[in-house]
Amino acid sequence: MPHRYFTTEIADGAAVLRGSDAHHLARVMRAKQGDTVILCDGNAVEYTATITGFGDECVEFRVEPGYPSAAEPSVEVTLLAGYPKQDKLEQIIKHGVELGCTHFIPFFSRYCVAAPKKEEQKNERYNRIAFEAAKQCGRGVLPDVALPLPNFGAVCRSLAGYDLVLFCYECGGEPLRQLLAETKPADGKKLKIAIITGAEGGFAAEEAEMAAKAGAKTVGLGPRILRCETAPLAVLSAVMT
Incomplete structure (x- = not known):
């Protein structure tokens, strides 16, 4: 299978990486003129590209006409995840990208165990993790990780513009299958879904009320309590299915 790379420098049948x-392809993979790779423009369009030359820290290609990426789902999902401790957010991002999530927004809430610390530096690492996961699993877009929201009020203020907002609550709620079946995208566009999951401590009752007032649909995930790194992946899998 050809290696995959992302570049925005694609035009008029040519491309540059x-x-x-480029260093990885030229020096590590020891690619040669005539070798073929897959280039992605980050907007769900892919190109079969043939190497035509090597420059200083760049690789040049001839590309065939682009085609839609088969790896992108028919829904655009944003995951708002309560900030967990240790490296759990890295796991959520890595596996969430594989499952088709496009946007990740961490947030702090009342029962979060973790506290803000060097978030700009961490955010660079989180986006690198998303980038590498996207290449590994064959995504046609580059998922992004936002800086964390400071509290649950900020989460509720960010919920406009989605066709469906799912608030995952340990006290239960509406059936997920029914909500997904009833939701239709506006004007034939891609369905935009937001998923909200909590950190280790879950959500306070007043946060659940805030989410409902902001238009979120409260859903349960079954009779078992899922860990904070398990719940988002379970919901993502269900939505994609």
Whole structure:
């Protein structure tokens, strides 16, 4: 299977790959003129590309006409995840990208165990993790990780513009299958869904009320309590299915 790389420098039947990916292809993979790779423009369009030359820290290609990425789901999912401790957010991002999530927004809430610390530096690492996961699993877009929201009020203020907002609550709620079946995208566009899951301590009752007032649909995930790194992946799997 050809290696996959992301670049925005694609035009008029030609493309250029720069930076660390160009170094990897030229120096690590020892690619040669005539070798073929798959290039993605980050907007769910892929190109079969043939190497035509090597420059200083760049690789040049001839590309065939682009085609839609088969790896992108028919829904655009944003995951708002309560900030967990240790490296659990990295796991959520890595596996969430594989499952088809496009946007990740961590947040702090009343029962979060973790506290804000060097978030700009962490955010760079989180986006690198998303980038590498996207290449590994064959995504046609580059999922992004936002800086964390400071509290649950900020989460509720960010919920406009979605066709469906799912608030995952340990006290239960409406059937997920029914909510997904009833939701239709506006004007034939891709369905936009937001999923809200909690950190280790779950959600306070007043946070659940805030989510409902903001238009979120409260859902339960069955009779068992799922860990904070398990719940988002379970909901993502259900939505994609």
